[in-house]
Amino acid sequence: MYKSQQPIPDEYIVMSEQERDERIRTIKADLGSKLVILGHHYQRDEVIRYADYRGDSLKLAQLAAQEKKAEYIVFCGVHFMAETADMLTSSEQKVILPDLGAGCPMADMAELGDVEVCWNLLTTQYTQDIIPVTYVNSSAEVKAFCGRNGGMTCTSSNAPQIFTQLLGNGKSILFLPDEHLGRNTGLKWGLHDQDILLWNRENLEEVELPKEAPKLILWDGYCTVHQKFEPQQVDEVRKKYPGIKVIVHPECSHAVVEKADLSGSTDFIIRQISEAPAGSIWAVGTEINLVHRLAQENPDKKIVSLNENTCRCVMMNRISQPHLLWALDNLNKGEVVNQITVDEKITADAIMALNRMLDLSK
Template sequence: MTSINTAIQLITREDAERSVVRGGTCSPDLARGPWEFDLPAGPDAAPDYGPGASMQDVAPASTPRQGELPEEYRLAGDEELEARILAAKETLGDRLVILGHFYQRDEVVKHADFVGDSFQLANAALTRPDADAIVFCGVHFMAETADILSRPEQNVILPNLAAGCSMADMADADSVEDCWEQLEELFGTEPDDGGRLPVIPVTYMNSSAALKAFCGRNGGIVCTSSNAATVLEWAFERGQRVLFFPDQHLGRNTAKAMGVPLTEMPMWNPHKVLGGNTEQELLDSRVILWHGFCSVHKRFTVNQIEKARAEFPGVRVIVHPECPMPVVDAADEAGSTDYIRKAIAAAAPGTTFAVGTEINMVNRLAAEFPEHTIFCLDPVICPCSTMYRIHPGYLAWVLEGLVAGEVRNRIVVETDVANHARVALERMLAARP
């Protein structure tokens, strides 16, 4: 199987030779090492997410920066880095557990002890309580969740601190607090005759620890893409309406499938008074959607689905619920990354799948299930910008640091934040279908 990273390098190399940009990738800079984007260009340079699906998103000033990766790791070839990673893993043994998200590049995820979505991986870490170090090959909010759920003695490490999440950054703690104050002023804080509060906050797993803590303090809960409907049912039992952040599409698609009319799902724009809504629109609401989205899943379109159906009659189109509503409506089914994988694994041999999720996962599924025809709806290779910041060079660097007795890039959530966030996560775990 040709990895996505190798495919990107081949395409851009061919383009350079022919002096033609074929549009094979969303950015030819993807072929460069992520360390070239980790350091600011100057003292006043704004942070960015790097090349990939999120490169057009505006990164907040608070976006973490990764320090300079030592030259020996930047110059090392693929074979040398792999050998160093394997040697460090052998030395560390059971003291180490490596977690790899579905969207990681193959050159990294091959070294993971567990592969899954963000919450699966956080739970996987709990199965290794004796490990001294949890190296999370994912993005920042995932490492935070692992730190919240792990033992205090365990070190959670993110190989590249610049691996954030543009969607998570679209809902910051100050903006959500400001929204909450406006909603409390409008709705009040007293429960109705049935004991339901005016509004219940629900945050997607793809959010900061601070926002999970906000939900924990305010009677709210966390959801994943696989249990969003169950969590919304939990919230509706306790509240007259829900404030759902940061992903508008997951909230809209889930609530619509539950029968909530679109007219009762206003959008909250944090840059406008009352989120850009009238008081009556908010009073009539059932789900207030935050103006956030995933840049990877926003790339998928109805036209891509129509093209797939025309070229592959009988194709089974399956997309992630972070995709826009028209895409989810046009697909045959929608589900979490784990749902997508299980659906493909259970299908009759010879099934053709057009999949709407991150390209690394789709490419890996195609290799894992050769009895099917599996391709990505988006023909342009455009990985998640921030997932792509994790490179074997960074993995080797943090692992060899552990061998030398040095913990590099540790992620620590403050105790007060962790305690409140854990409340919201435990509520999610207790909310059974």
């Protein structure tokens, strides 16, 4: 589990936004190629404006690994993302998370001990091949677990390819930690409800194992943000905006994905809207910071949130302009704060899981 963030000095809170902006830009210039700032798409505008790269978690970690001259990788995201960056970069590079409290509730829903209990029960019950697959939105420990047990990671983009490779070869899948990405991908592949078992991590007595191994065993984790979108909101937005296109992230429930026109990864959503014709109208079911940014960057289209009352990703929004400045200020003084490091053995096993994903999704 990640550590708690200690309060930062008041001076960073009370200074004006303009002064913080000037100081951040000055430090970036001073550190030059020694510093790379990564900004996840869900970051607030006051932070992502300083990012050298924007993207999803794995893409950002891969970009960081290419920045061989950078001594400091400041990841404006959440804990598991910084872990992945640390695993993919060299031992000389230091990965910093501006607020140690920026975690991911969904990743935290799959704790290693609970996953091992599930795995032991499944492998004791069944002789069929079960492959553990974890969404990259998971801890380094869970990625390493999958690596050690012949499994792999996946992204929301390549999950369909991974499922095709495994299910098509007669394997069963234990999918961690997001029930909804797993269910949406499995049903799209051609599975039926009876092929899928939902694993209750908090009450094993409710998990009734069938005689034959299910084709897909889903961990009952979820994204708290994407669960704010509901099927009736799709109906409501269609009534309000005739001709609107609805696009959602596959972390939404299957009922929402089924009603939407399109579903896909964050990059898919951005690409679809960017390439859409002028004058088109879109309702987007994903984190509100990104939706607002899409509206700003595509003024020739009308873009609204599928749920205008949805909250921001609370954990992602822990990364603030004051926290970023505080972290950079310390780096400029030669002091590294909030460094994220992953044990070498965990890294080696997790990299196996990542590499298997890359091999299967080519």
